[in-house]
Amino acid sequence: MNEFMKMAVKEAREGMNKNHGGPFGCVIVKKGILVARTHNRVLETNDPTAHAEILAIREASAILKSFDLSDCEIYSTSQPCPMCYSAIHWARIKKLYFGTTKDDVSAIGFDDSFIYDVIKGNAVVQQFDAINIDRDECQGLLNEWIEKPDKKMY
Numbered sequence: 001m002n003e004f005m006k007m008a009v010k011e012a013r014e015g016m017n018k019n020h021g022g023p024f025g026c027v028i029v030k031k032g033i034l035v036a037r038t039h040n041r042v043l044e045t046n047d048p049t050a051h052a053e054i055l056a057i058r059e060a061s062a063i064l065k066s067f068d069l070s071d072c073e074i075y076s077t078s079q080p081c082p083m084c085y086s087a088i089h090w091a092r093i094k095k096l097y098f099g100t101t102k103d104d105v106s107a108i109g110f111d112d113s114f115i116y117d118v119i120k121g122n123a124v125v126q127q128f129d130a131i132n133i134d135r136d137e138c139q140g141l142l143n144e145w146i147e148k149p150d151k152k153m154y
């Protein structure tokens with residue numbers, strides 16, 4: 001078994017046994033060296049975004065003092081949900097290793113297929129209404145950003 005996936009599984013098991021959250025663990029590695037090791041903490045923290053991958057990205061970014069993790073690899077015990085999948089993109093991580101698939105996870109009750117349906121525009125039922133309001137007023141912020149001389153792109 002892969003050494004880093006083994007760490008992620010150990011982390012997931014510890015979190016699960018402490019009732020911190022579901023059976024999900026994650027490890028971020030930079031050039032073969034462990035940077036962050038986390039598990040799902042949704043139940044412990046009452047934070048619906050406290051998925052292992054999100055926490056690992058936050059931890060690795062803090063440790064490396066960079067929002068750009070393009071020289072890192074991520075190991076997740078399960079195929080990331082759409083939120084984490086997006087976060088991996090935002091972090092610019094170039095390689096994802098995952099153990100179980102989203103179908104395996106769905107089979108034990110963690111079904112995120114409805115989010116994929118929403119993203120693809122195939123959703124039959126929407127969980128919430130998304131209403132576009134005050135576009136012009138909000139556009140002012142974008143214009144201010146364009147003009148901001150000391151902006152830093154990320």
Ligand SMILES: [Zn+2]
Nearest residue numbers: 051081083084
């Ligand atoms: Zn997730």
